[in-house]
Amino acid sequence: MSAPASNGGHDAWLDALADGEGYALVCPDGHGSLPPRRVCPECGTDSLTEEPLAETGTVETRSVVHVAGPRFAADTPYVTAIADFGPVRLTGIVRGIDPEADAVAVGDRLTATVEEREGDGDPLVAFRPADDE
Numbered sequence: 001m002s003a004p005a006s007n008g009g010h011d012a013w014l015d016a017l018a019d020g021e022g023y024a025l026v027c028p029d030g031h032g033s034l035p036p037r038r039v040c041p042e043c044g045t046d047s048l049t050e051e052p053l054a055e056t057g058t059v060e061t062r063s064v065v066h067v068a069g070p071r072f073a074a075d076t077p078y079v080t081a082i083a084d085f086g087p088v089r090l091t092g093i094v095r096g097i098d099p100e101a102d103a104v105a106v107g108d109r110l111t112a113t114v115e116e117r118e119g120d121g122d123p124l125v126a127f128r129p130a131d132d133e
């Protein structure tokens with residue numbers, strides 16, 4: 001279930017993720033990375049294929065951010081998380097939860113989508129609890 005990597009860049013990747021078609025670039029050794037990449041960051045091969053992300057990811061680390069730089073100030077407080085989505089880990093903001101509570105725990109399952117940043121409307125990777133619906 002893999003296709004030649006189109007390497008459309010990060011914006012194209014965000015579009016795919018927003019459409020529920022998020023993918024990772026995977027080399028023959030199984031190293032995962034995210035666009036834009038032309039070579040595997042682990043082993044240097046340029047033989048990359050697109051593999052779909054897992055439907056849900058597992059939280060590996062998370063932290064609550066109370067003070068952020070100007071681009072994220074309007075979003076504070078928020079929870080950032082790194083979640084394992086199969087071939088790759090994604091970093092994003094967890095939404096649909098109370099950021100002041102300890103609402104996200106290591107091992108929780110999240111879905112990934114693309115939402116707008118509060119401050120300037122730029123797209124960002126957003127996670128939602130997988131059992132939200």
Ligand SMILES: [Zn+2]
Pocket residue numbers: 027028029030031040041042043044045
């Ligand atoms: Zn590799």
